[in-house]
Amino acid sequence: MKKNILIIPGDGIGQEVTTWGKQVLETVAQAYGHEFSFDEAIMGHTAIEATGNPLPDETLEKAKASDAILFGAIGHAKYDNDPSAKVRPEQGLLKIRKELGLYANLRPILLFDELLDASSLKPEVLRGTDILFFRELTGDVYFGEKNRNEDNTFASDLMNYHRYEVERITRKAYDAARTRNKRLCSVDKANVLETSRLWREVVQEIAKEYPDVETEHMFIDNAAMQLVKNPKKFDVVLTANLFGDILTDEASQIAGSMGMLASASIGDGTGFFEPIHGSAHDIAGQNKANPLASILSVALMLDIAFGLQDEAKAVTNAVAETLKAGWRTGDIANAETAADKILGTNEMGAKVLS
Amino acid sequence: MKKNILIIPGDGIGQEVTTWGKQVLETVAQAYGHEFSFDEAIMGHTAIEATGNPLPDETLEKAKASDAILFGAIGHAKYDNDPSAKVRPEQGLLKIRKELGLYANLRPILLFDELLDASSLKPEVLRGTDILFFRELTGDVYFGEKNRNEDNTFASDLMNYHRYEVERITRKAYDAARTRNKRLCSVDKANVLETSRLWREVVQEIAKEYPDVETEHMFIDNAAMQLVKNPKKFDVVLTANLFGDILTDEASQIAGSMGMLASASIGDGTGFFEPIHGSAHDIAGQNKANPLASILSVALMLDIAFGLQDEAKAVTNAVAETLKAGWRTGDIANAETAADKILGTNEMGAKVLS
Numbered sequence A, B: 001m002k003k004n005i006l007i008i009p010g011d012g013i014g015q016e017v018t019t020w021g022k023q024v025l026e027t028v029a030q031a032y033g034h035e036f037s038f039d040e041a042i043m044g045h046t047a048i049e050a051t052g053n054p055l056p057d058e059t060l061e062k063a064k065a066s067d068a069i070l071f072g073a074i075g076h077a078k079y080d081n082d083p084s085a086k087v088r089p090e091q092g093l094l095k096i097r098k099e100l101g102l103y104a105n106l107r108p109i110l111l112f113d114e115l116l117d118a119s120s121l122k123p124e125v126l127r128g129t130d131i132l133f134f135r136e137l138t139g140d141v142y143f144g145e146k147n148r149n150e151d152n153t154f155a156s157d158l159m160n161y162h163r164y165e166v167e168r169i170t171r172k173a174y175d176a177a178r179t180r181n182k183r184l185c186s187v188d189k190a191n192v193l194e195t196s197r198l199w200r201e202v203v204q205e206i207a208k209e210y211p212d213v214e215t216e217h218m219f220i221d222n223a224a225m226q227l228v229k230n231p232k233k234f235d236v237v238l239t240a241n242l243f244g245d246i247l248t249d250e251a252s253q254i255a256g257s258m259g260m261l262a263s264a265s266i267g268d269g270t271g272f273f274e275p276i277h278g279s280a281h282d283i284a285g286q287n288k289a290n291p292l293a294s295i296l297s298v299a300l301m302l303d304i305a306f307g308l309q310d311e312a313k314a315v316t317n318a319v320a321e322t323l324k325a326g327w328r329t330g331d332i333a334n335a336e337t338a339a340d341k342i343l344g345t346n347e348m349g350a351k352v353l354s
């Protein structure tokens, strides 16, 4: 199989972790006789520094022309502490999601038995958890009109959804539920928000097409609670952009660390694969970042973008075996981990490769 | 001290739990020589059934005339599953918050040592946690303009904040931080939302007036994660209406159960005291609900509305001692709780009273 893969390292630890994602792709290509060619492009703070634009045209063109994109991370504290900054790294990520029509963000909460202890949740609460989040990614309050009045006494963001936006991701989520445990939980705030009431109506309608899947509707506040209380009860979780952002980060604690979670953004064209962790500038360039989420993003790419299930499984297994052998990065180590089992980014990447 | 207290049981388990809140108030009045007089009013589903209006004028008038309000719970599944319902129980709660100017919702996460085991989080993660949430309560996407187009293909809610709305709750939160561990974490999504950028600007400005308090800004996705990962790191958490709704429910798992958490809504006039749990129709009328959140709401009322610190402490201590003696309702029992220590609503209420 011949594929063009675009690597966008982005900001902070993005560079370090995508390096390992790329090496894993190269190893897979060799082992299974594929031809993966690579290109690289800039985005985020890195791109603002170089060009003034968080998503340069050249990056967008390369993205559209590629078969899949491996992304690192985005963001920089400089902008976070300056609420008045007009140009921001995150605009690059939001724009590429919109331009590529990446409306469905899949975030599997994959639990490695070896990491049960790394979580702050009790092992007996965690064991057996297997959740697949479908987060809508190109609508909601993220993309609605923003306003600030002249004298800075008022600001607003429009939260909004079109019916077709809810329909298309709902179908994708139900299709996935069918191949899993046949339970779908749609999360909204329909007791308060009109947007959520439209969301719930659409899900109720489409649910009728999937009588074999058990549907539940849950308010976001309750879902945020149930995820801690009893994560096992969830199978597929379907939700809007903002609620999905919050719930999936919360759920990262189920997997022990954000450093373990990968995501796939899919939609109309080229798929986009990224860890859910951020740019973590505090540890950038120190060989401390956990490369496993980037490597697991590669597994999602192989599976979802290229349909290479065996190759995807091989990558996931390599991660599982590395963990089984006791190797940890700092974020997933616990008090009992022997110091000589704690690895840097590069050593961990190399372990998985071998 | 002479006080008029309005009881609004609301829906579901609201009736059962406020009954015990009221009895605790009566006992306190007797023991400390106060004169508390009580009135009752309807709201929510109960009020819709009786009058067609989730907040009848009579209830609002009584509320305004009272010195403090003890509220139960609101909501009914009937409306949740009918996204097109025009009249909804929750409108009553939102309207009374707005009409009474209850812009600051205080939710203390009070951890009873005896309940460390009832949580899904590990005891070592929990121990020492003591968080006070300040949730803004009369602004945000809760009260912004709602729209639905004619052919039901589009819906929107306006998320918005005025500067003065952010200022007044921020000052209250800083004042509280001063009397506690002098750390304030403001939670927003300033990398995406204009509303959050205004929020952050205002908090940054007011922070200068409180140089003795350490200020941190955190994105909501990160906060949802940190709350599970390391709840101890928080002291005062300040946030907007929607984010506060989500975070405080999530945080209820730190306290072992929603059945343990009380809240105080304060602002321009009469204070409003309520458990954070909902109407829980599935267990309503079965003598199963945990009355402790309602009883702890009474402690908040005594403290915040009436300035009766000793009386408030007596109530909190009575709850702590009941737990220490091993008594539990179903929601806070764990596998090791002896069956004969598990009480119904009324038995638990009576234990606390005695």
Ligand SMILES: CC(C)[C@H](C(=O)O)[C@@H](O)C(=O)O
Pocket (backbone or CB within 6 Å): A074, A075, A090, A093, A245, A276, B191, B192, B221
């Ligand atoms: C960086 C930020 C804009 C982004 C989001 O909120 O979508 C991130 O948190 C994510 O979840 O991918």
Ligand SMILES: CC(C)[C@H](C(=O)O)[C@@H](O)C(=O)O
Pocket (backbone or CB within 6 Å): A191, A192, A221, B074, B075, B090, B093, B245, B276
């Ligand atoms: C019932 C509902 C409208 C309410 C809210 O979202 O504010 C509740 O969840 C709460 O937290 O008090």
